[in-house]
Structure formats: structure tokens, C-alpha cells
Amino acid sequence: MLTAEPESRKTMRGVVLPGNSTVEYREQEIPKPSYGQVLVQMKASSICGSDIRQVYEKLWGDEKYRNVIAGHEPCGQIVQVGSGCKQFNVGDRVIVYHISGCGLCNDCKEGYMISCHGKQRAAYGWQRDGGHAPYLLAEENTCISLPENLTFVDGALIACGFGTVWEALTRVKLNGQDRLLITGLGPVGLAVGMLGRALGSHHIIGVDISEERIQLARSMNLIDDGLVSNSKTLEKIHQLTDGNGCEVTIDCSGSPSARQVALQGTRQWGRCVFVGEGNDIQFDVSPLLIHKQITLYGSWVTSLKHMADLTERLSRWNLHPEKIVTHQFTLEQADEAYKIASQGHGGKVVIVFD
Known part of the structure; x- marks a missing residue:
């Protein structure tokens, strides 16, 4: 030994x-x-x-x-x-x-x-x-x-939260053509903003019940538009996206209402992914999922290989x-x-x- x-x-x-x-x-x-x-x-x-x-x-x-x-x-x-x-x-x-x-x-x-x-x-x-x-x-x-150019704190965050986000965003193939909607701007949602930028999304919308977290995401330049969750949220998302919604949406909150917003804010033929844990959701499947041709993903953590891939890219990008x-x-x-x-x-x- x-x-x-x-x-x-x-x-x-x-x-x-x-x-x-x-x-x-x-x-x-x-x-x-x-x-x-x-x-x-x-x-x-x-x-x-x-x-x-x-x-x-x-x-x-x-x-x-x-x-x-x-x-x-x-x-x-x-x-x-x-x-x-x-x-x-x-x-x-x-x-x-x-x-x-x-x-x-x-x-x-x-x-x-x-x-x-x-x-x-x-x-x-x-x-x-x-x-x-x-x-x-x-x-x-x-x-x-x-890698030497990443801190131990960087590494701890990769160990779960950032790995989880990387798995979800690469699974839905987020790229520079896509607008990105994040529901829930806690640490996982902030990680989505950072990696969403790195993967090329140039318009990121964040939704949260906390004005404080919205301002935090803005101050870090992780979102372009921040919306406090209320009855007008979906209308504002459509206003910001020319009535279309976002090509990629991700719920990081686990809240039933936030999951509804993520699905409703997804563009026709778009991709929605749930990573926030807990609770449940009920929705009218035909108009919201089937008729809009949306692909809905569930994503849980990541793999050893994909976590290593993420670590290599963060080091290369100095992110x-x-x-x-x-x-x-x-x-x-x-x-x-x-x-x-x-x-x-x-x-x-x-x-x-x-």
C-alpha cells in the first residue's frame, strides 16, 4: 500500500x-x-x-x-x-x-x-x-x-450538480440554434445557465419564485431574461420568443407548476427534460405533448465517462x-x-x- x-x-x-x-x-x-x-x-x-x-x-x-x-x-x-x-x-x-x-x-x-x-x-x-x-x-x-487548472471546489460541483446538468443538456443536444428555458434557478439551474452558454445557446430565459435568485443569475450573466413565476409567466415566455417557445426547456425545481411551465414553454418539435426531483405532474397529454410533437426526457445524474468528458471540457474552456x-x-x-x-x-x- x-x-x-x-x-x-x-x-x-x-x-x-x-x-x-x-x-x-x-x-x-x-x-x-x-x-x-x-x-x-x-x-x-x-x-x-x-x-x-x-x-x-x-x-x-x-x-x-x-x-x-x-x-x-x-x-x-x-x-x-x-x-x-x-x-x-x-x-x-x-x-x-x-x-x-x-x-x-x-x-x-x-x-x-x-x-x-x-x-x-x-x-x-x-x-x-x-x-x-x-x-x-x-x-x-x-x-x-x-486537472490542475480546476479548483477542488470546481471538482466538488462537477461530482453531482454539473454532471447532472451536462448529462441532460447533451442528451437533448442543446446547441447554438436553440433558445433555452430554465425553470428553477437554484444551484442546478445556475449550472444549466453556465453550461448552456458554453454549448452555444445565445438566448437563455430563467424562471424562479425567488427574485433574489433571478438577480443572482443575472449578475453572473447566466440568463438573458429572468421571470418571477406567476400567472403571466407563460405569456411572457411566448412574448420573448416570438410566440414560439424555446427549443430546449429544462426543469430543475421539481415543482409541478414549474414542470407545467417548462412543457408549455417548449416550442413545437422541441425537447423538454426534467431533472428536478420529487412531486408529480398532471397534464393533458394530447395538446401539450403529442400534438406539439415534443420529446420529454427524464435524466438522472450522469455516467463516469460523461463526467470525465465534462471535466476535460471545463479544463479546456477554463470554465x-x-x-x-x-x-x-x-x-x-x-x-x-x-x-x-x-x-x-x-x-x-x-x-x-x-
Whole structure:
């Protein structure tokens, strides 16, 4: 086992979430990598909206949290390498794809460990210890190299949110011919604005219930037009698009009404994608979907290959996801970090380490 000793002490303090909108800490041993595993010293671990809804507040969800160290958006530097590792070494900077699958099913072989149904499937921060601690034990095959010109905070955001957005936008083949409508301008919606620009969309419309988030998206130049969600929203979308709607629309909110706006704001023959989790939707299928010839996609996270593709392009474009971060906290400030993230007014919230 290659090693750069983490430190003289043998234990570490990590964050666990009891499910009542509070944060607790647990002291436990610093793990050691076994065959095919690496020990990653955490540098950044961001907070995802699903962490808030499904674990911190425990409102909904079938992804069972097993009282492990939280945080499924980890990024750091390898300090120990177990036997059998073939790619990474001590000192390498890595993003951790946040699910470890069985490795044998068709989805795993395609790199979509998120969709693994094997009993061995375990998500970091959900069924196995995640990134809200000084060290994370990771499977080598879930690690992606982080280029030197990207920050550790960039890497943490790629680990889930930006990867999810990249998968959705490339699946619907967004390009410079397309106007783009985003419903929900939280961190995922902001990521859509950034990657939508990079993929060539020159007219991006953002919709949110929060004027604060609309102004944030505007200040970052991630949208061209911002609309507060109300009864006039759809009319305004059509006014901005010559009565046609947008070629590509994406709902990042999970709100039934926002999903309706996304569908209704899609141009005939256009493409609509849902990435916001939770809730349901009811609509008249014939006039809204069939007669308009709309293609509706559901997209969940991304694959290892596509996450690596995204990382390479962000490095080549010198584009930094860190731009959408509005709050950074230390591990000792995790309670405040989760409170800010749960309020739903700002951009991305990240826990950073020395």
C-alpha cells in the first residue's frame, strides 16, 4: 500500500444528519484502503438539494440514508493507495463519482452506477461514508482525475450538480440554434445557465419564485431574461420568443407548476427534460405533448465517462463551476452551512478544508 500518512492521530470528526434539520458530529477511525481503494483527503464537499430534502429535512425520497457521514459531492487529494490500484497514486487530485455500483450490471458497465440495482450499490454520503469529514475511503474506479487548472471546489460541483446538468443538456443536444428555458434557478439551474452558454445557446430565459435568485443569475450573466413565476409567466415566455417557445426547456425545481411551465414553454418539435426531483405532474397529454410533437426526457445524474468528458471540457474552456458558489464554510460550521442551503435563496454552498 502506497501511503502519505494522513496525520499522527487515528480518528476524525465527521458530519451526520439525524433528519430533523440539525447537524451532528461523530468521531470515528480514519479508514485504511483495501484492495482497489484509495483514501482521499477532502478539500471540498458541497451540499446538494437532495441532501436537504431527503436527509437533512427528511421530507421525501426512497434513497435510504444509513446514518453515515454525509456529503455526496466530494473532491480531494489521494493520500493512501490500496493494493490492486491501477490508475491513481498518492498526491493525485480527484473528483469522486458519488455512487459505487456492483460493477457487473449493464448500467455499471456503461458507467451509469447511479442506475445500478445490485445489492452492492452504495452512494457516498447515503449508504457509505461521504465527504463531510477530513478523509473519505473511495473505490478507485469511482475517481476521476481533476486537472490542475480546476479548483477542488470546481471538482466538488462537477461530482453531482454539473454532471447532472451536462448529462441532460447533451442528451437533448442543446446547441447554438436553440433558445433555452430554465425553470428553477437554484444551484442546478445556475449550472444549466453556465453550461448552456458554453454549448452555444445565445438566448437563455430563467424562471424562479425567488427574485433574489433571478438577480443572482443575472449578475453572473447566466440568463438573458429572468421571470418571477406567476400567472403571466407563460405569456411572457411566448412574448420573448416570438410566440414560439424555446427549443430546449429544462426543469430543475421539481415543482409541478414549474414542470407545467417548462412543457408549455417548449416550442413545437422541441425537447423538454426534467431533472428536478420529487412531486408529480398532471397534464393533458394530447395538446401539450403529442400534438406539439415534443420529446420529454427524464435524466438522472450522469455516467463516469460523461463526467470525465465534462471535466476535460471545463479544463479546456477554463470554465469554473466555482462561479456559482455564494457561501463557503468550514467543517466546524456545517450546521450554519446546511441552514443557509435549506433556505433556498442563494447559490451553491460548499464545505471547504485546509
